[in-house]
Amino acid sequence: MPETPRARSGKRPVVVTCAITGGGDTVGKHPAIPVTPEQIAVSSLEAARAGAAIVHIHVRDPATGKPSSRLEHYAEVVERIRAENRDVVVNLTTGAGARFIPSDADPKIGGPGTTLASPEARVRHIEALKPEICTLDITTMNFGEFVFVNTPAHLRVMAKCVRAAGATAELECFDTGNIRLALRLIEEGVLASPAMFQICLGIPWGAPATVEALLMMRDMLPKDAFWTGFAIGPQEFPMVAQAVLLGGHVRVGLEDNLYIEKGVLAPSNAALVEKAVRIVEALDARPATPDETRELLGIPRSAQPA
Numbered sequence: 001m002p003e004t005p006r007a008r009s010g011k012r013p014v015v016v017t018c019a020i021t022g023g024g025d026t027v028g029k030h031p032a033i034p035v036t037p038e039q040i041a042v043s044s045l046e047a048a049r050a051g052a053a054i055v056h057i058h059v060r061d062p063a064t065g066k067p068s069s070r071l072e073h074y075a076e077v078v079e080r081i082r083a084e085n086r087d088v089v090v091n092l093t094t095g096a097g098a099r100f101i102p103s104d105a106d107p108k109i110g111g112p113g114t115t116l117a118s119p120e121a122r123v124r125h126i127e128a129l130k131p132e133i134c135t136l137d138i139t140t141m142n143f144g145e146f147v148f149v150n151t152p153a154h155l156r157v158m159a160k161c162v163r164a165a166g167a168t169a170e171l172e173c174f175d176t177g178n179i180r181l182a183l184r185l186i187e188e189g190v191l192a193s194p195a196m197f198q199i200c201l202g203i204p205w206g207a208p209a210t211v212e213a214l215l216m217m218r219d220m221l222p223k224d225a226f227w228t229g230f231a232i233g234p235q236e237f238p239m240v241a242q243a244v245l246l247g248g249h250v251r252v253g254l255e256d257n258l259y260i261e262k263g264v265l266a267p268s269n270a271a272l273v274e275k276a277v278r279i280v281e282a283l284d285a286r287p288a289t290p291d292e293t294r295e296l297l298g299i300p301r302s303a304q305p306a
Contacts, residue, residue, distance in 0.1 A: 013288035014280045015249040015296065017054040017228060018047035018273050022255025023067035023096060027060070030258045032268055036062040037073050041080030043269045047253070048088040050273035053293040054133065055081070056091040056253065069096035069117070074125040087290040089299070091133035091170060094158060097122040098137065100147040116149060119157035127165050132299050134162055135198070136169040138178040138185075142205045152181060159190045168299055170228075172198045174206030179220045186222070194224040196297060198251070201239060202231040209235035211242055218246055226297055232256045240276050244283045252276045 020043050021034045034040040037059065044055040059073035060066060078090060097117030103109045110116060126134045136158060137150045162169050169191060171182045185191045199217045202209030207217065209231035221227055229243035230236065230251035240250045252272040260266040260275060277287050294301055 012247075012285045013292050013296070014244055014285045015054060015228065015288045015293045016052045016273060016276055016280065017056055017091065017230075017249070017251040017253075018044070018050075018052035018269050019056040019230075019251055019253030019255035020044050020047065020269055021058050021060060022253075023058045023060075023093070024255070026254070026258065027065035030254065030265055032266070033065075033254055034269075035060050035065045037076035038080060040077050043254075044077070044081050044088070044090075045084055046268060046270040047273045048085055048290075050270040051277040051287040052088070052269075052273045053288050053290045054089040054091050056093065056135070056251070056255070058093045058096070058255070067096055067115070069115075069122070069125070071125045071128055074129060078129055078131070089133060089290050089293055090131045091135065092126060092129065092131045093135050094122050094126060094162075095135060095137050095148075095172075098149050099143075100149050101145075102147075113146065119154040120161065123158050123161040123165075126162055126167055130165050131167055132294070133170050133196070133297075134167045135172050136162065136191075137172045137174075138182045139172070139174045139206070141174055144204050152185070155181075155185065156188075156190050159185065163192065168192075168196055168297055170196045170198050172200055173217065174200045174203055176207070176217060176220060179217060183220075183222070193222065194226065194298070195222065197221055197225050197227040199227060199229040199243075199248075201229065202233060202235050209233075209239060214239070214242055214246065218248065230256060234259070234262070236272075237275065237279060240279045241283065244280055244285055249288075250276055250280065 027033050034043040059068045061068045099115040101111045101113045103111035173179050207213040228249040231239035236257040
C-alpha cells in the first residue's frame, strides 16, 4: 500500500493556496496589486517559491485594472507561469460574468457594472487552457452591492464543461445553503466525488468569519471531502489557524486581504504566503508540495499541466 504524504513525513501536509489578484476594486487601494498578465504571473511565481502549492488566478484589463475575462490574458498568465514553474498547481476562476446590478430605470435590465454572461462563455478559458483546477461558485447572493448570479441550471452547464476539460472543480461556498446545493449536484452526478470545497467566510453578505460558521459548514461536508477555509480582511490569518486546527487547508492572498498586520500593507502575495506558512508550521503541520496536493486531490500529474 503506497504511503500517504502524512505517513512519509509524520506531519500533516496543509495545502496553501494564494489568491493572486481577484476581481475586486482593490487596484487603487494597494500599489502591489498585480494587474497585467506579466505582473500576475510574476506574483504567482513568487507565491509558489514562498510555499503556495496552488495559485488562484483572475485576470484584469492591463489598461484599466478592471476585471477581465479575455482568454488571451489567461493564456499569457499561464504561459508565463509554466515557462518557469512546471510544478505549482494553477487554479483559474470562473467567477467572471456573474455580476448583476439592476438598472434604476428598469430593475429587470442590468445597469452599469453588470457583467452577466452565458455559462458557456464563463468557462471558455477552462475549455481552452485545461487547468488542473478551476473554481465553481455554488451561490447566488447579495455580494456587497451587487447580485452574484450562479443558478443551478447554469452551474450544471458549467460543471459539465469543467469535467469535459479534465479540470477539478473547487466548489466555492459562501453559506450553508450553498453546501446543500453542492450536495444535491453531487447526488445528481453533475459534480464529481470526492469533492473539493472552499469555505468562503466574511464576504458581505455571506456567512461571517467566525469559528462557529466554519465549524457548521465543515460539518455539513461529506466525510471524504477535501476542504479549505478562508476569510477576508483582518480575519484572514486567524482563519488560517482555525482551518489548520480543524483539519482543513488554507488560502491567503491580495484578493482577500491587503494587510500583513494591522495598519501595514502587505508588500506582496509572497509575504502573505510566508506568514501563512509560519502559522501552519507553528501548529505542527507543514505546507504541502504541489505534487502532494495533486495526490490529496486525486489529480493525475500530466506531462504538460496548464
